[in-house]
Amino acid sequence: MVRALEKYIRPGVKATPFCPGCGHGILMNCILRAMDELKMDMRKMLFVSGIGCAAWIPSPHFNGDTLHTLHGRALAFATGAKLFNPELCVMVVSGDGDLSSIGGNHLIHAARRNIDLKVICANNMIYGMTGGQAASTTPRGSKTSTTAEGNPYRPFDLCKLVEAAGATYVARYSVTQPVSLIHAIQKAILHQGFSFIEVLSPCPTQFGRRNLLDRPEEMIQDLIRRCVSEQEAEGLTEEERAEKIITGEF
Ligand SMILES: Cc1ncc(C[n+]2csc(CCOP(=O)(O)OP(=O)(O)O)c2C)c(N)n1
Numbered sequence: 001m002v003r004a005l006e007k008y009i010r011p012g013v014k015a016t017p018f019c020p021g022c023g024h025g026i027l028m029n030c031i032l033r034a035m036d037e038l039k040m041d042m043r044k045m046l047f048v049s050g051i052g053c054a055a056w057i058p059s060p061h062f063n064g065d066t067l068h069t070l071h072g073r074a075l076a077f078a079t080g081a082k083l084f085n086p087e088l089c090v091m092v093v094s095g096d097g098d099l100s101s102i103g104g105n106h107l108i109h110a111a112r113r114n115i116d117l118k119v120i121c122a123n124n125m126i127y128g129m130t131g132g133q134a135a136s137t138t139p140r141g142s143k144t145s146t147t148a149e150g151n152p153y154r155p156f157d158l159c160k161l162v163e164a165a166g167a168t169y170v171a172r173y174s175v176t177q178p179v180s181l182i183h184a185i186q187k188a189i190l191h192q193g194f195s196f197i198e199v200l201s202p203c204p205t206q207f208g209r210r211n212l213l214d215r216p217e218e219m220i221q222d223l224i225r226r227c228v229s230e231q232e233a234e235g236l237t238e239e240e241r242a243e244k245i246i247t248g249e250f
């Protein structure tokens with residue numbers, strides 16, 4: 001088997017910590033593939049993450065400079081690093097909880113300042129690593145360990161949030177759309193300014209099992225069924241549209 005991306009993996013790091021069916025490993029592969037195709041020099045990259053399963057995507061796996069920081073503070077560290085060394089391509093990879101719940105304030109202000117950071121938010125719609133608590137991205141009605149009767153609150157639309165705040169490249173794709181996702185990551189890398197990609201990543205362990213999507217393939221099928229482009233959504237009734245997730249570049 002040819003392992004074309006093995007050179008990007010830190011020597012000695014053997015296995016990923018992700019559960020069977022977790023989408024974070026697919027996202028990891030897409031990030032490396034995007035960088036490989038662009039022939040990015042790892043010595044000019046810095047990866048910053050907060051805390052959570054998604055924060056493990058770059059650290060300890062990527063064989064380059066990684067900052068594994070505090071929960072919710074990845075963007076603050078990334079901003080400091082970028083200001084200190086503007087030549088660096090600084091990529092933040094972290095979870096929905098990390099970037100938009102505890103880290104929500106840093107997110108809107110980094111977007112407002114249009115700082116040249118490439119932010120990849122792995123959205124599994126829950127706090128995966130800590131036991132499945134509700135996040136600011138948990139859909140209304142979904143069951144989590146803190147909303148056993150169903151989440152009563154409206155979730156953030158992360159792309160709309162950062163776009164309104166001032167982000168200049170915004171996209172959303174699911175790990176079930178790897179080709180489009182790789183292209184979006186490449187665009188974010190090449191874009192000068194605050195780039196944000198929301199990546200829908202299934203979490204069968206914490207989200208699926210509480211929401212009738214217990215098996216990994218059910219979560220993948222559900223994402224394939226629900227992710228549509230803006231054009232595809234136009235032809236749908238309001239009811240049909242309600243359960244869809246709009247993907248694409250915004
Ligand atoms: C200040 C602080 N508060 C809370 C925590 C506990 N904590 C660690 S990760 C996490 C949530 C992670 O969720 P997310 O960012 O969505 O990542 P996932 O595990 O779902 O990929 C929480 C609440 C912490 N480490 N530090």
Ligand SMILES: [Mg+2]
Pocket residue numbers: 052095096097122123124125126127128135
């Ligand atoms: Mg999460």
